[in-house]
Amino acid sequence: MGKEQPAVTAQALALRQREISVSEFFTKNRHLLGFDNPGRALLATVKEAVDNSLDACQEAHILPDVFVEVRQIEESRFRVIVQDNGPGIVRQQIPKIFGKLLYGSKFHTLKQSRGQQGIGISAAGMYGQLTTGKPVSITSCSRPGRPAHYYEIQLDTERNQPIVLKEAEVEWKGEGCGTRVEIELEGRYQKGRHSVDAYLQQTALANPHVDIHYLPPKGDPMRLPRVVDALPPDPREIKPHPYGVELGLLQGMLKAAKGQRLSGFLCGSFSRVSRATAFEISSRAGLKPEAKAHLVLGEEVERLFRAIGQTKLMAPPTNCLSPIGEEIILQSLRQQIQADFFTARTRPPVVYRGNPFLVEVGLAYGGSLPADEPIALHRFANRVPLLFQQAACAITDAVLRIDWKAYGLSQSRGALPGGPAVLLVHVASVWVPFTSESKEAIADYEEIVREIRLALQDCGRQMGRFVQRRKREVDAERKRSYIEKYIPYIGEALQEILDLRADRRSLLEENLKNMLERSRS
Numbered sequence: 001m002g003k004e005q006p007a008v009t010a011q012a013l014a015l016r017q018r019e020i021s022v023s024e025f026f027t028k029n030r031h032l033l034g035f036d037n038p039g040r041a042l043l044a045t046v047k048e049a050v051d052n053s054l055d056a057c058q059e060a061h062i063l064p065d066v067f068v069e070v071r072q073i074e075e076s077r078f079r080v081i082v083q084d085n086g087p088g089i090v091r092q093q094i095p096k097i098f099g100k101l102l103y104g105s106k107f108h109t110l111k112q113s114r115g116q117q118g119i120g121i122s123a124a125g126m127y128g129q130l131t132t133g134k135p136v137s138i139t140s141c142s143r144p145g146r147p148a149h150y151y152e153i154q155l156d157t158e159r160n161q162p163i164v165l166k167e168a169e170v171e172w173k174g175e176g177c178g179t180r181v182e183i184e185l186e187g188r189y190q191k192g193r194h195s196v197d198a199y200l201q202q203t204a205l206a207n208p209h210v211d212i213h214y215l216p217p218k219g220d221p222m223r224l225p226r227v228v229d230a231l232p233p234d235p236r237e238i239k240p241h242p243y244g245v246e247l248g249l250l251q252g253m254l255k256a257a258k259g260q261r262l263s264g265f266l267c268g269s270f271s272r273v274s275r276a277t278a279f280e281i282s283s284r285a286g287l288k289p290e291a292k293a294h295l296v297l298g299e300e301v302e303r304l305f306r307a308i309g310q311t312k313l314m315a316p317p318t319n320c321l322s323p324i325g326e327e328i329i330l331q332s333l334r335q336q337i338q339a340d341f342f343t344a345r346t347r348p349p350v351v352y353r354g355n356p357f358l359v360e361v362g363l364a365y366g367g368s369l370p371a372d373e374p375i376a377l378h379r380f381a382n383r384v385p386l387l388f389q390q391a392a393c394a395i396t397d398a399v400l401r402i403d404w405k406a407y408g409l410s411q412s413r414g415a416l417p418g419g420p421a422v423l424l425v426h427v428a429s430v431w432v433p434f435t436s437e438s439k440e441a442i443a444d445y446e447e448i449v450r451e452i453r454l455a456l457q458d459c460g461r462q463m464g465r466f467v468q469r470r471k472r473e474v475d476a477e478r479k480r481s482y483i484e485k486y487i488p489y490i491g492e493a494l495q496e497i498l499d500l501r502a503d504r505r506s507l508l509e510e511n512l513k514n515m516l517e518r519s520r521s
């Protein structure tokens with residue numbers, strides 16, 4: 001045994017204790033962001049850039065044209081290029097957006113969007129820089145007809161700050177405005193369920209208003225044309241609902257509300273709090289509505305928090321959501337999937353922890369879909385496909401808990417149902433409770449699972465009816481063709497028994513055939 005190390009003193013520890021920058025943290029924990037192996041990293045990079053393009057176009061009310069290229073540079077090195085026709089990015093903002101983690105426009109906003117954390121694209125750039133040493137290149141034009149700004153940016157991980165390596169004015173090669181992002185990274189290009197191709201196809205499924213051009217590293221270019229010309233409903237920003245606010249957060253909000261009265265603070269900071277309700281909450285908490293908000297402290301905050309819980313409030317407004325809609329889900333499924341039967345359901349919005357959300361389900365059955373495999377389950381959160389962590393997701397959980405046998409599919413315990421079907425499940429919310437920062441699975445909130453179940457059951461019942469009807473038709477057809485085969489023998493037997501002439505016999509057979517034919521329609 002070696003000599004024991006001397007014990008460390010608090011003073012010695014103090015010398016080692018220091019701040020950890022968020023970028024250092026995520027460099028070490030890149031799996032949390034979905035960059036844990038080269039295959040996933042390539043997909044995550046495309047995904048972060050495309051999700052941002054679609055968000056930006058939606059906010060700017062532009063029908064998105066997205067160009068994606070994955071160019072192979074070496075065996076395991078790729079250059080991902082994503083260009084959109086969105087509003088572009090103001091020059092001064094470019095360095096921070098691409099060279100600083102936790103910088104974005106969506107984190108503090110309560111409305112449905114694909115991004116929410118302000119990590120996505122800078123994390124992709126950071127991974128590229130880590131594995132290839134190359135900076136991120138950005139070209140963005142934010143005023144039509146004017147030159148675009150070109151930047152090459154690196155991220156100083158120790159300080160979580162951008163370093164601008166190059167800056168220039170260039171011509172914008174595209175109509176209107178837009179942004180082009182290029183990231184070089186160590187990656188692996190793969191096919192199948194977790195591929196860039198699958199991600200883009202599923203993106204098109206939940207966003208049929210998007211036109212996607214894709215140039216893969218090998219093979220033919222892929223085009224996913226726009227299916228509907230209408231923009232999705234424009235989600236409105238809402239204030240937090242009082243029921244969704246936790247005690248610590250309320251404390252922080254009060255502290256920051258310098259110069260405001262308690263009643264004004266309550267009305268102004270939350271949705272569904274009128275002056276009358278603010279007075280009701282204050283008096284229930286034993287506080288004066290005209291008290292200074294930032295001086296409501298300690299035990300008073302707890303009373304206020306409890307009073308909020310005891311006051312009846314209207315549910316939050318739901319125009320903060322942008323559902324795909326039943327009609328459009330059907331159109332989109334029909335465009336991509338060859339099937340005999342389609343159905344869709346958009347549930348009315350409901351609330352979890354004060355956050356409005358809604359669930360949509362689309363289902364395709366039969367046709368050329370494989371009958372003896374598990375169904376294909378496509379999960380979406382705010383119109384973004386979730387390709388990983390299927391087993392850990394509330395959507396899968398809800399699917400597994402349905403009795404699919406009742407609707408005509410096969411099922412064994414703990415497995416996805418089997419049969420010729422594709423299932424699309426979309427959860428849309430102002431704040432999707434993901435199980436991790438890589439946004440791959442939705443946490444098991446009881447309210448969310450319940451809504452998914454209801455939508456699945458609705459679609460399941462429709463499919464069940466179709467399967468039954470088709471089964472009856474197939475049975476009847478089998479009987480008919482059986483009888484049809486025997487008509488000549490029946491004719492012959494009757495001719496003999498009744499001593500018929502040949503023309504009477506053919507007339508009889510003809511009549512029988514006609515009767516069978518009539519039963520078909």
Ligand SMILES: Nc1ncnc2c1ncn2[C@@H]1O[C@H](COP(=O)(O)OP(=O)(O)OP(=O)(O)O)[C@@H](O)[C@H]1O
Pocket residue numbers: 048052053056084086087088089097103104105106107114115116117118119120121122123179
């Ligand atoms: N193509 C683009 N066009 C216009 N603005 C963009 C584009 N890409 C990014 N942005 C802006 O940069 C911000 C940061 O993007 P980033 O992907 O890092 O975070 P996010 O999308 O807000 O959240 P998340 O981490 O969940 O993706 C966005 O909030 C948006 O304001």
Ligand SMILES: [Mg+2]
Pocket residue numbers: 048051052114115116118119120121
């Ligand atoms: Mg993003």
